[in-house]
Amino acid sequence: MKVIGIMASPRKGGNVDTLVQEVLDGASEAGHQVEKFSLNEMKFSGCQACMFCKKSGRCKQHDDITALMDEMEGADAVVFGSPIYFWQFCSQFRTFIDRMYMFLGSDFKVRLTPGKKAVVITSQGNPDANMFRPVFKEFDMVLKMYGFQIKGEIHLDSGENPSTARMRTDLLKEARSLGMSL
Ligand SMILES: Cc1cc2nc3c(=O)[nH]c(=O)nc-3n(C[C@H](O)[C@H](O)[C@H](O)COP(=O)(O)O)c2cc1C
Structure with missing residues (x-):
């Protein structure tokens, strides 16, 4: 099985990175092939709303996210990780989510193969564990819409x-x- 990690924190070796890596290490120990992608080290732009993807199934932009989306299509499991910035996921992660629009057809039919597994990792400064529950729930809805089975969240x-x-x-x-x- 191919397991990829999509890590959005700019802090290499920080909290999100540590936990995403730990999930990947567990997957590797179980015999799976793993790879981690650090969004902060990648060059990419936000979705341009050109709707090219609605007809073609591909994004018109050719940047580092194009290759990452190919990786996502080929992965059996994805570990998503982001810190919380201003009551939301950080901008690197939110820009990445927008680019996932290419996996939706004009009829809102999902183009990603259903049944991929997902793990969600977040980190926040606030000590109140419930403070950002609505944010986590919204992302779960995105993942479910794309046919992911959420295996766990930390x-x-x-x-x-x-x-x-x-x-x-x-x-x-x-x-x-x-x-x-x-
Ligand atoms: C620009 C910025 C905005 C932040 N906003 C919040 C916030 O709204 N709520 C919160 O609890 N923590 C906030 N934090 C703290 C981070 O979420 C926290 O340090 C987190 O653990 C970082 O994860 P990392 O170690 O993986 O980078 C913010 C940090 C930064 C740099």
Whole structure:
């Protein structure tokens, strides 16, 4: 099985990165092929709303996201990871979500093969674990619309310090076993 990680935090080795990596390490331990993509290191623009994809099934733009979308089409499982910035996912992740519009036909028929597995990782500074539940729920709706089966989610709170995830052995364990269960 091919498992890819889409990691949106600009902090390499930070909380989201640590937890996404742990899921991928678990998947690798279970014998799956894994690869991680760091959105912050990729060059890409926002969706131009040109609707080219509605007829062609492809995005008119040729940038790093074009290749990532090909990877997503070929993956059996995707680990999505983003920090929370201003009550939302960070801009790198939100821009990536907009580009997923290419997987919808003009009739809103989904073009992505259904049944891919998904894991969602988030990290926030706020200690209130319930504060951003509506954001997580909205993304779950996007994933479900695209036919993903959500296998698990890990939402780290109190994560101002990028090393927080490395000290949360409970979450590291959860992330690894999620990866192994994919
Ligand atoms: C521009 C910016 C905006 C942020 N906004 C919020 C916020 O609205 N709520 C919150 O709880 N944390 C907020 N944070 C804190 C991050 O969500 C937190 O540090 C998170 O753990 C970062 O994850 P990382 O270590 O993977 O980068 C913000 C951080 C930045 C840089």
